Structure formats: C-alpha cells, structure tokens
Amino acid sequence: MLTKKQLDLLEFIHKRVQRDGVPPSFDEMKAALDLRSKSGIHRLITGLEERGFIRRLAHRARAIEVVRLPESLGGEPTTGFSPRVIQGDKPSGARPANTNSVTASAVDLPMMGRIAAGVPIEAISHVENQVAVPSQMLSSSGDHYALEVRGDSMIDAGINDGDVVVIRETAAADDGDIVVALVEDHEATLKRFFRRSGAIALEAANPAYETRVLPEHKVKVQGKLVGLIRTY
Known part of the structure; x- marks a missing residue:
C-alpha cells in the first residue's frame, strides 16, 4: 500500500517516462510534489523501490524503471488487505x-x-x-x-x-x-x-x-x- 505522496510520485514518473522516454530529474520531482528538499524525494523513491513499484539501475543517469503500477493507476490487482x-x-x-x-x-x-x-x-x-x-x-x-x-x-x-x-x-x-x-x-x-x-x-x-x-x-x-x- 502506498502513501498519497508515493502514489503521486509514481504517477508523475510513469507519465514522464511515457511522454519523454526517460524519467524526470530529482529537481523536477521535487517541484512536481511541492517538496522543499531532495531528501524527501529520496525517501519516496526508496519506499517505492522497497515495495517493488520501481527499480533503480546502477551507473545510469535518471536510471529509474517503473516495474508495476497499483490498481488506481491501471496496474494489475495485488493480494492482501486494501481498505475500501x-x-x-x-x-x-x-x-x-x-x-x-x-x-x-x-x-x-x-x-x-x-x-x-x-x-x-x-x-x-x-x-x-x-x-x-x-x-x-x-x-x-x-x-x-x-x-x-x-x-x-x-x-x-x-x-x-x-x-x-x-x-x-x-x-x-x-x-x-x-x-x-x-x-x-x-x-x-x-x-x-x-x-x-x-x-x-x-x-x-x-x-x-x-x-x-x-x-x-x-x-x-x-x-x-x-x-x-x-x-x-
């Protein structure tokens, strides 16, 4: 389950990859989510990676790959509790x-x-x-x-x-x-x-x-x- 900020960031990354073929920069992510520092983006990225929604690729600039999406963004259903x-x-x-x-x-x-x-x-x-x-x-x-x-x-x-x-x-x-x-x-x-x-x-x-x-x-x-x- 994702927090609202994590979901917002995942949606922003996914749309930018679809549009441009590359993920946004950390500065662009920070501006899109109206955060004051890049450390907040780092925490959100880490949370998304730990939950299996994205993957960071080593030795590449802007190396973020969207692995899967939650149902709310058109992804496949997952097992486990999901509050109604x-x-x-x-x-x-x-x-x-x-x-x-x-x-x-x-x-x-x-x-x-x-x-x-x-x-x-x-x-x-x-x-x-x-x-x-x-x-x-x-x-x-x-x-x-x-x-x-x-x-x-x-x-x-x-x-x-x-x-x-x-x-x-x-x-x-x-x-x-x-x-x-x-x-x-x-x-x-x-x-x-x-x-x-x-x-x-x-x-x-x-x-x-x-x-x-x-x-x-x-x-x-x-x-x-x-x-x-x-x-x-």
Missing part, C-alpha cells in the same frame, strides 16, 4: 441516535471517539456521535462501530491521520489482520496483529515505528478493520 475507502465531507454535527438504522443504503454507526495509529492512547468506551456508512462496506454478521484515526503509523496500509475506520466487533484475529487492540485493559491502538510463540506482536505500517511484542494475556482484540472513510 469512501470519500466525502466531514459530518457537521451529531447524527440521530438511531444506531444501525438503514436509510438509502447507509447505516448509522456509533462514532466511539479516537484511536491511535501510533503510540496507544486511553481506551475508548463512549459514543461521541453517529457516522453514516454504506451498507455494502459492512460484514453480513456482527456489530460495527467507527473510530477516528490519530497518528501516522498505519500510512503504508493506506490509513491516514484523520481517517475514520470502520470496525467489526470481534475478539478473534488472524495473523496480518488490522485490529483494534486493547493493551493492558487501558490503551487502545490500531495495528497489524501477529502471534509469536505465546506473545502478540502489534506491528505498525510505517518503518518509523517499532513493533510492540506483548504477552498474550495483555492484548485483547476489540475488532477488525473492514473499511475506512476519508474526509476533506
């Missing part, structure tokens, strides 16, 4: 208190507050308001709720600061699932879930954050991610 994203306006206020009422193929879910995609924050247990979610985003069984994401530790999974994640309530998870995890009964966080020899690893989708490995009894799964809503 609904883009729209932020709600201006609380919605009616009729949780799970269906109107025009939308379901009102309780907005339970904020969840940390970064350092865990205090556990969330109260309803702040309601948010309308397309019914097709929800699983056929189980209750659902919504949380507003705070932090950037899941950006490589396509989950940005300020997104609203849609969660299906469950206490079970498989390796690789993105879950709401309750840590030591008082901290809640959004991370990928893995079992490791009697312990639980909560893994970020951002190399700037370390994986937390905790005894199994200190981690309780509160739900699994089924989609997200991006607001502007």
